[in-house]
């Protein structure tokens with residue numbers, strides 16, 4: 001029998017439970033913690049420019065980082081400080097590999113030949129406004145991270161033990177069953193760090209981890225980070241204006257002013273550096289605040305003096321134990337931070353594709369089951385609209401006198417399903433984007449796995465909502481009670497819903513909520529105009545006729561009309577002496593619909609769906625991977 005080790009776990013109420021852990025699990029847990037090698041980062045002549053102004057014609061550019069150099073020493077806790085807008089986040093984005101566009105310069109990692117993707121592989125980046133999955137508990141969020149970020153062959157009990165150990169260090173065990181949306185700001189920040197620590201990256205980048213926290217929570221957060229650096233990690237965090245107490249928690253400081261380096265060195269050398277530059281920091285004055293004030297208010301010449309004194313970050317004079325970077329063979333270790341080079345290597349994930357897919361799907365269904373409000377809202381909207389339309393147009397489906405009213409109702413079905421699917425995704429998807437961005441950038445899972453999981457996860461929602469809506473409205477409006485006709489028209493509406501849902505995701509990916517909403521609704525206008533409902537193709541000039549064939553609304557509308565009045569439907573019932581529109585073929589000719597087009601329409605919708613899916617994927621890729 002294998003030996004067991006005692007590990008403390010916590011039950012639902014936060015009480016301690018003695019968990020017997022297989023010795024192998026304990027060993028894997030320890031092994032994982034010790035796997036990281038210290039990583040030192042050196043960067044040289046990093047510049048970054050952005051477009052200045054909105055003119056498309058003139059390519060005016062503004063330099064936001066001006067050839068800065070510096071060192072983030074292995075196993076040290078370094079603060080990037082500086083006035084607002086000095087370029088702290090930009091520098092962090094560049095060194096972490098998050099920003100690749102319009103960047104020049106070199107990054108050296110431990111002196112070995114590497115590129116920016118290799119550094120990304122070794123690091124975790126916790127962004128300023130890190131968005132977490134709101135509807136997962138701390139334990140679920142951590143276990144999801146453990147499942148996708150740790151080796152697949154690691155036992156679940158080992159993963160669990162590791163999660164509990166990290167949570168214990170972050171004082172989060174008492175809240176493991178609390179939903180992340182209910183956590184305090186400090187707890188959320190700690191959870192964001194804990195999530196990245198699961199894969200034990202040797203480098204951690206944190207953009208303003210203390211923003212929005214009170215001084216106690218900020219200090220607690222920095223103490224944890226300092227502790228992580230003692231364990232051999234290189235921890236770099238940007239911080240706006242640290243108090244003296246906070247500053248003393250860091251080993252090194254790297255200070256920027258107007259995109260240039262004005263100080264690099266140990267925190268202890270801050271005052272001697274000021275004195276060496278003939279700047280006398282008043283007693284009881286925070287030296288960082290003092291230097292920031294100088295950078296903000298003093299004339300340009302003063303800043304130039306500081307930049308020259310520190311050689312824009314190249315000088316290592318004020319670091320306690322400067323690394324001898326000159327011993328590195330530059331040709332081998334040098335790596336330009338350009339996109340071209342960074343794309344050479346493919347990202348590797350800890351778990352295989354299908355496992356990523358499995359865990360993502362599990363999370364999607366868990367979140368959907370928790371998102372009661374949205375679920376009830378979606379179901380409620382479909383039931384209410386179905387009842388309203390069914391009530392207004394009660395039992396008209398077989399009435400020869402109301403044939404055209406019935407067609408209006410069908411068009412309303414299409415409009416409802418289309419706008420419902422489109423707007424719901426335009427509004428909700430931008431909230432999901434930052435989470436995907438963070439998780440994908442930190443190599444939790446591939447974009448392909450996420451996309452396929454979310455596609456599969458969205459299908460049941462659309463199928464249930466549309467089927468529910470159709471069951472009500474189809475029955476109440478008195479359409480033919482035939483399974484074939486009902487299933488054909490429902491299938492068509494489901495296809496329309498999925499196409500417009502994907503279109504909504506595309507728009508929501510590329511635009512913000514307000515612009516996306518306006519653009520999304522407005523851009524459907526051509527499809528509606530050429531739907532053949534307001535205007536028949538035969539009444540328009542020849543050159544516009546093809547547009548009717550390309551309209552998704554037209555094809556969807558036509559397919560539903562055919563499933564209702566096509567397939568050799570019997571004449572409509574006539575309750576008057578004479579009814580002009582008793583025969584479905586005659587009606588179809590009047591409304592310019594060919595009753596043999598059903599397969600073609602469905603084929604068109606399926607191809608459009610595939611194209612929209614591809615567009616969605618590329619939009620996501622553009623936003624998350626390429627536009628960096």
Ligand SMILES: Nc1ncnc2c1ncn2[C@@H]1O[C@H](COP(=O)(O)OP(=O)(O)OP(=O)(O)O)[C@@H](O)[C@H]1O
Pocket residue numbers: 050051064082083084085086087088089090091240
């Ligand atoms: N895409 C962009 N287009 C135009 N200007 C930009 C862009 N990105 C950054 N900037 C500008 O670059 C400068 C540096 O921005 P950055 O966010 O790095 O500053 P920061 O030091 O982190 O500021 P804060 O402490 O306020 O967060 C700012 O003036 C900012 O307006």
